Amino acid sequence: MTRLLQKVPLASVFQSFTGTHGRSGSRVFEMVRNNVVVGLSSGRKSVSGFRTFCTGKDLSIKKCVSCDSKDMRPMTEQAANELITKVDGWNLVREGDALRLKRSWKVKTFMKGLEMFKLVADLAEAEGHHPDLHLVGWNNVTVEIWTHAVGGLTENDFILAAKINGISMQHLLRRKATN
């Protein structure tokens, strides 16, 4: 059996190997566990030994936590490099010794840039976690996200980036030049 990377609920994977009665022969279970890498929406190793990973969708349904918790620490660069793959379009940048998330868009007009700021601002207020917003050269929007309280990146920043990716903003953006 080739190594399959599927996004299917674990139950249906077992169902397909064990039938509707849920009886799982140990041989079948071994095969499944050793050959099927199932993309489950969780970031931890499950008891069945299935390797799991979180997705951008997981991040966007999470909630930012208060940044004034005393045990909040900036994440490592390795952790940031893993999470950056879950937020399409965002880049990891280093400003001084602090890592930040950054993404840019070209908007149709200066006013549509401000409309985009408002959409992002409403989201940030709802999350209690805020980005740095830049609008330069009249139509270049850049959003930077980092956790000021710790001077680096926390999961809050990736949650906010994933939620920003979920904002419907196509109507504000300049169409990409088709070559």
Ligand SMILES: C[C@H](O)[C@H](O)[C@H]1CNC2=NC(N)=NC(=O)C2=N1
């Ligand atoms: C208590 C509350 O979590 C803080 O005031 C928030 C507000 N928004 C924030 N946003 C960002 N990006 N970093 C912070 O440290 C931060 N702190």
